[in-house]
Amino acid sequence: MIDHAPPIQPLPKVRQGQQLKALLRLRELLLSGEVAPGERVAEIPLAARLAVSRTPLRLALVTLEHEGLLAMLPGGGFVVRDFDPADIADAIELRGVLEGTAARLAAERLTSPKALAPLLASVEVMEPLVRIAHPGLVDFEAYVAANETFHARLLDLAKSPMLRRAMEQAMALPFASPSSFVLTQADRPESREILFLAQAQHRAILQAIERREGARAEALAREHAQLAKQNLQLALGDTELLATVPGGALIRRDSPVGKRRHAS
Amino acid sequence: MIDHAPPIQPLPKVRQGQQLKALLRLRELLLSGEVAPGERVAEIPLAARLAVSRTPLRLALVTLEHEGLLAMLPGGGFVVRDFDPADIADAIELRGVLEGTAARLAAERLTSPKALAPLLASVEVMEPLVRIAHPGLVDFEAYVAANETFHARLLDLAKSPMLRRAMEQAMALPFASPSSFVLTQADRPESREILFLAQAQHRAILQAIERREGARAEALAREHAQLAKQNLQLALGDTELLATVPGGALIRRDSPVGKRRHAS
DNA sequence: CGCAGGATTGTTGTATGCAATTTTGCCAAA
DNA sequence: TTTGGCAAAATTGCATACAACAATCCTGCG
Numbered sequence A, B: 001m002i003d004h005a006p007p008i009q010p011l012p013k014v015r016q017g018q019q020l021k022a023l024l025r026l027r028e029l030l031l032s033g034e035v036a037p038g039e040r041v042a043e044i045p046l047a048a049r050l051a052v053s054r055t056p057l058r059l060a061l062v063t064l065e066h067e068g069l070l071a072m073l074p075g076g077g078f079v080v081r082d083f084d085p086a087d088i089a090d091a092i093e094l095r096g097v098l099e100g101t102a103a104r105l106a107a108e109r110l111t112s113p114k115a116l117a118p119l120l121a122s123v124e125v126m127e128p129l130v131r132i133a134h135p136g137l138v139d140f141e142a143y144v145a146a147n148e149t150f151h152a153r154l155l156d157l158a159k160s161p162m163l164r165r166a167m168e169q170a171m172a173l174p175f176a177s178p179s180s181f182v183l184t185q186a187d188r189p190e191s192r193e194i195l196f197l198a199q200a201q202h203r204a205i206l207q208a209i210e211r212r213e214g215a216r217a218e219a220l221a222r223e224h225a226q227l228a229k230q231n232l233q234l235a236l237g238d239t240e241l242l243a244t245v246p247g248g249a250l251i252r253r254d255s256p257v258g259k260r261r262h263a264s
Numbered sequence C: 001c002g003c004a005g006g007a008t009t010g011t012t013g014t015a016t017g018c019a020a021t022t023t024t025g026c027c028a029a030a
Numbered sequence D: 001t002t003t004g005g006c007a008a009a010a011t012t013g014c015a016t017a018c019a020a021c022a023a024t025c026c027t028g029c030g
Helices: A017-032 A043-050 A054-067 A085-108 A113-130 A140-158 A161-170 A191-210 A214-236 A239-244 B017-032 B043-050 B054-067 B085-108 B113-130 B140-158 B161-170 B191-210 B214-236 B239-244
Strands: A070-072 A078-080 B070-072 B078-080
Touching: A017 A043, A017 A054, A043 A054, A054 A070, A054 A078, A054 B054, A085 A140, A085 A161, A085 A191, A085 A214, A085 B085, A085 B161, A113 A140, A113 A191, A140 A161, A140 A191, A161 B085, A161 B161, A191 A214, A214 A239, B017 B043, B017 B054, B043 B054, B054 B070, B054 B078, B085 B140, B085 B161, B085 B191, B085 B214, B113 B140, B113 B191, B140 B161, B140 B191, B191 B214, B214 B239
Parallel strands: none
Antiparallel strands: A070 A078, B070 B078
């Protein structure tokens, strides 16, 4: 029994020690909005807050700048970035393009139908969860997990370290992640229908890859991402909903009631 | 006077001082191969060589890791990465996909024909340079400059900061840059023909955007990138040629004599 | 002679002190 | 009241010292 395709180059992109602590805690602070967008990130108090010294903190700052959550200031130092709805939409569009490419490459580079087993497995996990006839509430947690697995396996099938890098970079912004807006419809009555549509697309993508129909696979994966964009539009109208999405605190809605800009 | 404009738009992604010096010099050392692929990067001697201290050097190391030129080691520290032909091909493919998206967005988001002026200007600069009837040698330097301008203006027209980010990341690998393999054909007799073809694609992309034919613009931009892939194949067979391309020292050819591994 | 254990050396990760530059606050002058 | 400039304060950037960790080599024992 062979675990499927191992990574070609096991690159340990993982920091360790204080630097990792700073990175994780600060990222959490940013995504939760505890350190607000527009706010200048002061190193010394932040280092104290994170219980690390300035040196590893500074490394983490540079990393987060590359991830896109921070921006450099002309005079030095960093600010917390924010994103307007157009940015979010473009981020999702971009993910769609990259996933489309992954799907196409998966189709073009498929060697044996057996290689599709992991992808198929994730699809089959989701299948019963989205059945419209299925009684009770949707198990969103299980769906999200399987959904992310699906997208991860799809990326595996593309067999392209370069594409993987690009995808990781694109999904560093949390609201660009495949499942980011799934939970926004947890309470909506039509949620099951939407998930059913998404699942239909999953199956279609799988089929297209299996038949080596690269162009179709690409188009389907792109359209799949449009679903997220649609959910974004819904969420933008509902402040509470927006607060539940991962990086929701970073989304700037152009003055719904009044412009609020507070430092700390 | 709190008449603040909200935009944090102007992102000065520019380092300064010692950090910048370390970044530029080290990047140069990496691209030229003076610090060879596979080699572990020792901080202390390198700091001495670059005439900076370890602190700014370390920041530069993290940056270069994000750019993809370095990789972290499990025990700590960094190695110089290398890339096999399949990686290069995928990098070019990826650039094609992103530029295709830029072209499509440019078409979809075009407001006025006047906005095309900068793109048109760069096309017209190249026009006389590639005329087959044109006497004398091709002015490659001028062509490369105008070509890069073309691709930069195209990215402008997409009006998408997110796409810009992705593109910058993808082109951090120098051989993925639009002009990287142009110079490899400087001596070839058919160079003018190839450049003429490329220019025809430039014109076609411009026209498609002008007519707001997004799908066509995307397909053309993708095909345009295929030209670079073709030049890559040529360069892979010629060691001397490969040495002239920007990041050529980073390309690993599995065996000296014409061994080519098909990436599919 | 081989292997294991330990000391030693070299390297990276972290902390802190210092210098330089930017920002801020204040006061004076138009 | 506004503006210009100057000084003080705070913050970033840099350098170095120290600590922890890993690899290596030597030595002693089996």
